[in-house]
Amino acid sequence: MIWLLNIDFDRTVKNAYKLLNKYNDLVLLSHTDYSPKVTASYTLEMHSQTNKVSKQVEDMVMLHVDAENEVSCIVKAINKLDTENRRRLYDAFVQTDLNRTDVMIRYGESRKSYYRKLKVAVYKFALAYQGSERLIEQTDDITS
Numbered sequence: 335m336i337w338l339l340n341i342d343f344d345r346t347v348k349n350a351y352k353l354l355n356k357y358n359d360l361v362l363l364s365h366t367d368y369s370p371k372v373t374a375s376y377t378l379e380m381h382s383q384t385n386k387v388s389k390q391v392e393d394m395v396m397l398h399v400d401a402e403n404e405v406s407c408i409v410k411a412i413n414k415l416d417t418e419n420r421r422r423l424y425d426a427f428v429q430t431d432l433n434r435t436d437v438m439i440r441y442g443e444s445r446k447s448y449y450r451k452l453k454v455a456v457y458k459f460a461l462a463y464q465g466s467e468r469l470i471e472q473t474d475d476i477t478s
Contacts, residue, residue, distance in 0.1 A: 345471035347453050350460035353469065354427040357408055364402035407464045414462040419455035426452055 412423050425437045432440070438448045460469040 340472045342471040342473045343457060346460045346469060347457050349469040349471065350456045350463070353408070353463075354423065354456065354459065357405070357427050358430060360401045360405050360408075364398055364405055411459050411463040415455065415458055419458055422452050422455040423459060426455075 412420055415423070425432065425440075426434065434448075438445060441448060443451070463469055
């Protein structure tokens, strides 16, 4: 676990931002008729798929399956975080009817404070993400 000391915070956050900014596109690409519902504690829950007609594996396009898996991994990583960070990520990346300025007003935070706290939430998401090795950037300098 010594490698955790060498994480490049800014590059890791940048990689996680790229993935989270694609979340809504992945939901559309996965051809699912749902997005996760949010509980009072901002835990995301995928809707049941029991009402869907099952398709033959050979009829499925791998792109759609990959997108659905990616959405699931993102949801799982968000759910590993505390309520405050889940709420920030949900409002910033999942919810589409509010822009960032509206969210800042809702939180009663300055722009600088909002983005600083969002950056920390995104960093924690990167650590919790199942494919975190894709997101986490490490520095070579062990002494820092």
